[in-house]
Amino acid sequence: MPTIIVKVLGTVLVTALISRPLWSPGADPGILREVSALGISGALLTVAVFFGLVALYCRLLQRTLALIGPEDRAASPASVWWMFAIPYNFTEDFYIVRNLTRSLTADGRTAPEAVRRWAVLGYAWCAFQILSLLPGTPGYLGGAIAIPLWVAHWIMTARVRRALATGNTAVSPVYRP
Known part of the structure; x- marks a missing residue:
């Protein structure tokens, strides 16, 4: 299936999950309930901290890709x-993880096993992130699993970037053939 179709369909499905409280009144709002329970100030602070962390993660991914x-x-x-x-x-x-995986592989300095572990961890946090959008227990479990996987991926990315x-191939997942 062409990439554009996957991206459009994926975005439509995610939009449906995110907007569920709007089109299904009375349905479990999932994470929105917890964020709103913090009050306006708490919710804004939580969202700001989260997006700040995402920005730091993006910067790390960008710097890693720039080294290739x-x-x-x-x-x-x-x-x-x-x-x-x-x-x-x-x-x-998912495509960001795929593009970095392809780039690390083509670059050849990172051991193939390390690239595979990095990719599996990346795809896993992406998948559990989507599960976190589901209502109720599946959503909570998805989020509870996605966050540690994301942190682990972040740590592994930092090691690869460094x-x-x-x-320094003696202490890293990088090697020179």
């Missing part, structure tokens, strides 16, 4: 900022 030569990049380093294009980002996050930047 243009001839080996599957996407522009700036493309990672699509993570802020809600609700499109839920689908696009190894690419320093060329």
Whole structure:
């Protein structure tokens, strides 16, 4: 199936999940209930902190991709900022992980096993992030699993970026064939 169709269909489905409280009054609002329970100030602070963390993560992904030569990049380093294009980002996050995976593979300095682990972890947090949009227990469990996976992916990305930047193959998942 062409990429554009997957992105459009994915965005439509995510939009339906996010907007569920609007078209299904009385339905479990999921995470929106917790955010609104914090009051306006608490909700704004929570959202600001979350988006601040996403911005730091995007910056790390951008810097990692920038360390790979243009001839080996599957996407522009700036493309990672699509993570802020809600609700499109839920689908696009999979493509961001895919593009970085392809770039790391083409670059060849990161061990294939490390690239695979990095990709699996990335795809996993993306999938659980979408599950977190479901109402009730499945949504809570999806979010509870997505966040630690995201943090683990962030840590692994930082290690890969550091190894690419320093060329320190003795303590990193990076190697030179």
